[in-house]
Amino acid sequence: MRYQLEFRPIARKFRRSLVTSHGIWEVREAIILRLTDINGKVGWGEIAPISWFGSETLEQALDFCRQLPKEITQEIIYSIPAHLPACQFGFESALEGLGTGDWGLGTGDWEVMKAKTSPSSPSSPSSPPPSPLTYSALLPAGEAALHQWRSLWEEGYRTFKWKIGVGEIAEELKLFDSLIQSLPASAKLRLDANGGLNYQQAHTWLQACDNLAIEIEFIEQPLPVDQFSQMLALSQAYGTAIALDESVATLKQLADCYEKGWRDVFVIKPAIIGSPSRLRQFFQQHEIDAVFSSVFETAIARQTALKLAAELSLHNRAVGFGVNHFFAQEL
Ligand SMILES: O=C(O)CCC(=O)c1ccccc1C(=O)O
Ligand SMILES: [Mg+2]
Incomplete structure (x- = not known):
């Protein structure tokens, strides 16, 4: 054909x-x-x-x-x-x-x-569409998160992700504390460092999370991609889970990290990881704790990505597709 x-x-x-x-x-x-x-x-x-x-x-x-x-x-x-x-x-x-x-x-x-x-279209809803999946909403970085979570909560989101490793660590730890104080007890929070911490800062964050009365779902990519063994050590040293994201951007990297012994969480961004059929194959061969995540795609890639998420995610992890509030206009 x-x-x-x-x-x-x-x-x-x-x-x-x-x-x-x-x-x-x-x-x-x-x-x-x-x-x-x-x-x-x-x-x-x-x-x-x-x-x-x-x-x-x-x-x-x-x-x-x-x-x-x-x-x-x-x-x-x-x-x-x-x-x-x-x-x-x-x-x-x-x-x-x-x-x-x-x-x-x-x-x-x-x-x-x-x-x-288009972002303004009613068929790309800002609230999660009906599906068996639960959605995580991405909070804005920094202080804006402290009030933004409320409107997302009203839209129905119960899991939130906040970016860290962006500003001063002392400042971020204070904001983190305020965010924890203001979020309802039934909310879930994940942190995403985008590889922006050093080893010492990663320890500080994991310690801060372990010390809380509530559970932080995971810290995503605390260290840069070239520091795999340090992340493996961190995942064994703390109760708070660690998710690899940038480290598993492609299928080859995913297979490599699995091979090298990663058994904590894997963030899967279907739209950039590579071939959907090879992704399915990998999931048939390995039971992994996967969190599916958006790359700010339109409804076209989102449809396939969410289909893969519904098919392949085993664990009860919210998918990181609550991102439409980041879009406004077409150019
Ligand atoms: O995963 C999510 O919850 C939202 C999507 C997200 O954070 C993201 C979106 C585009 C590029 C990188 C990232 C990231 O996870 O680092
Ligand atoms: Mg990430």
Whole structure:
């Protein structure tokens, strides 16, 4: 079977810029692609790389799309190289979705699709859509988290994630204390350092979490990717769980970390990890404690990512897809 390929770059501006220990992120760029078979059946895909996280760059993804013929085959799609993981995801999910109309995305039209995936569209709700999954809401970094959680709580979120390793540690520990004090007892909180702590600071944070009366669900990626053995030591030294995220950005990294003995939490970002079929294979072979997470994709990649989450997550972990409040407008 041959599929006609079309693709378009898109850009969406964050309502509030995303602040992590990697810096400030203002605009989410991605590529939307459409496959059409000879019967006119359409499949949508989205390539949403994050190069600072370990995937290809948007430019590399665009170059890859541009050098493809106008008509492509399944063989081409399943042989996309491992250094283009977001492309593997985008093309494979378009192929998988061919002719399906799940979640009201079953349109063949670019303009209709554009409206459906825009942040202001009612079909990309800011509250979680009905599904067996529970959702975690991403709080803004710094002090803004102290009041922002309330509106998210009202939308129905009960799990929250707060970025750390962004400001001064003493200041952040104070804010953390205030946040813990103000959150209802039934709320769950996870912390995400984006690799921004040093070994000493990681000890300080884990100690602070272990000392609380309530449980912090986990600390995500406390140390940089090259400090795997230190993170393994930390995960054995503290009661608070540690989740790897940047360390397992791609399937190869996921397999490597598992091989090297990681049995704590794994954050899985389906849209950048690589081929969905190989991700399924990995989950068939290994029972891992996985948390599925967004990369600020549109409803197109989100649909496939959440389908994978519903299929593959074993443990009762909220998925990190409560992020729509970060988006405002299309560019
Ligand atoms: O996982 C979540 O809860 C929200 C998504 C998120 O934090 C994120 C989104 C884009 C890029 C990196 C990250 C991250 O987890 O570090
Ligand atoms: Mg993270």
